[in-house]
Amino acid sequence: MPKTVSVFTLGGTISAQGGDHARLTGAQTLAAAPVPAGVDVELHDVRRLPGSSLALADLAELAGRVDEATAAGHGVVVVQGTDTLEETAFLLDVVCAPREPIVVTGAMRRPDLPGADGPANLAAALAIAADPGCRGLGVLTVLADEIHAARHVRKTHTTSVATFASPGAGPLGRVVEGVPHILLRPEKPTVERPLRLRTPARVALLTLSLGDGGELLDAVDDRFDGLVVAAFGAGHAPKWLVEPLAATAARMPVVLASRTGAGPLLTETYRGPGSESDLLARGLISAGQLDAPKARLLLHALLADGADRAATAAAFERLRAG
């Protein structure tokens, strides 16, 4: 029996014929890809936008439609711009029911340029979405035949077709001769249960840089419900920001992440003002291995789901080791 795969197109370079993100329809984008044998495609042309212009409301709508598709037994492919591809993949990972494979793909080269990678990436994504062996892995991404977990994947280069990597973990597998080969299976889902986006939540992301005077931190109060700080190294802030950060953490959840983009935060190696142990003792919540943009999305989804402080801390704690 053929396997149905629902394909949701949002735009991106993969559709940007001549540089225009609105040029190709979902059907035209998909027409360039060889559909694997035994796969029936159901196309949903959702948006025609660059990845940078997608909003959380677009992703919330997408998540609902993805859930409907997997409830009907369909595998899912989401096609979008690579600039925010990892954020879409991660949000789907924490809000969608893990019933069937869900994979996000895109392209680095426009369809009208030599060596356009869109068709190969689409073919790989369709193969993954139709493969029962790719169930239970969480939301996946595939570009250049490399399969990554939404929790770890990042865009690491502005132009390389092999831009997606999981610096803290490595790929989960590879597509070889059109067939997905899974090498590693995640121990547990990213969240205990899919989170529901029920209430609006505003989460700020503040990246520290040398000599930060705290002016942007002051601007967070009153405007946001939560904050992620992309701090130095393994979770460090300047000593003069410790009191302001602690004061903010008394009013809203403040998650401590690293601006390095890979590796876990430390918990006890350094002591003293602005060290990781100091910041955690003052009420900041460790993002563990999650990078800062993903920590922002998880905090957003938790707040939108109605999580209190203890549930928020527990959700991040669950991801500390991996």
Ligand SMILES: NC(=O)CC[C@H](N)C(=O)O
């Ligand atoms: N290669 C890409 O898709 C990145 C740029 C593209 N404008 C986007 O939609 O994100």
